[in-house]
Amino acid sequence: MMTLVFGGPVFTAACSALVLFGLWPHGLALEELTGERGERRRAALDETPWFRLLDPFIRSIAREIERIPLANLKETIRTKLVIAGHPLGLDVNEYLSLNVFSAASCLIVGGSFAALSVGSAGSGAVLGAIVGAAIPWFKLDETIRRRIRTICRRLPHAIDLASLAMQAGVDFPGALRQVTDRMGKREPLRFELHHILRKLDLGHSRKSALSDLSTRVPDSAIRQFVAAVVQAEKQGTPLAKVLSIQAGVMRSRRTQAAEQAAARAAVLILGPLMLIFACVFVVLLGPFVIKWLRGELF
Secondary structure, three states, rough: OOHHHHHHHHHHHHHHHHHHHHHOOOOOOOOOOOOHHHHHHHHHHOOOOOHHHHHHHHHHHHHOOOOOOOOHHHHHHHHHHHHHHHHHHHHHHHHHHHHHHHHHHHHHHOOOOOOHHHHHOOHHHHHHHHHHHHHHHHHHHHHHHHHHHHHHHHOOOOOOHHHHHHHHHOOOHHHHHHHHHHHOOOOHHHHHHHHHHHHHOOOHHHHHHHHHHHHOOOOEEEEEEHHHHHHHHHHOOHHHHHHHHHHHHHHHHHHHHHHHHHHHHHHOHHHHHHHHHHHHHHHHHHHHHHHHHOOOOO
């Protein structure tokens, strides 16, 4: 009984003291970040209290993780963070440190709950650590899917505006600048168009800048759009016309995808309906079946 009453709090206090003692940040200054990552970090610090509280600890852990040679894993995470738009302004080491912090937090919670429930903190601590380490990965994948979906939804309208600007006599970079000026400050597509403009300003070819877009936003619609623009440039086709055509094609594909999703929803809803009907039959026929088994029906 004493273990059940005091085991959880003691375990929690011990783990918390150990974590705070080992991870307390000393003399860490927040570096000045620019671009999309900088905006994400500043927004997270201004609008997310829990991240503002944990940021020094995350950077402190990241300083230690930076020494660990995990080249392949870090490269995979770096690619995912670029596609996700640098959520919370994290770099690779900071993201791994967030995994460590999440695993440690869930380990403490799981161990405390297990100690209070069954008197042993081991199984709960292990399960909590696994769940805590997995949460940032699931969140990152969900962020990637949401960001790609948002960009693909906004791109046809942006392409139309760029086409109209080019038909009015503006060059391609100027058209992109006019489009980005009319977008929200944190619009994902705005950051991607700014990235294209930066590459063009640095002397990269239009093909290179657009190909980088298909790498940063790995979606079939984006890849087909980039391929069509690059092919039109090779053949000398007016880019404004190609952009207008591609905007219509992307809208048509989006409509077809919505119709397919609606058709799938009509089929998938049959499963829950069948379960509901089964429950109704059990409720209605259950008493008769019980009476029949007992011989009390007649």
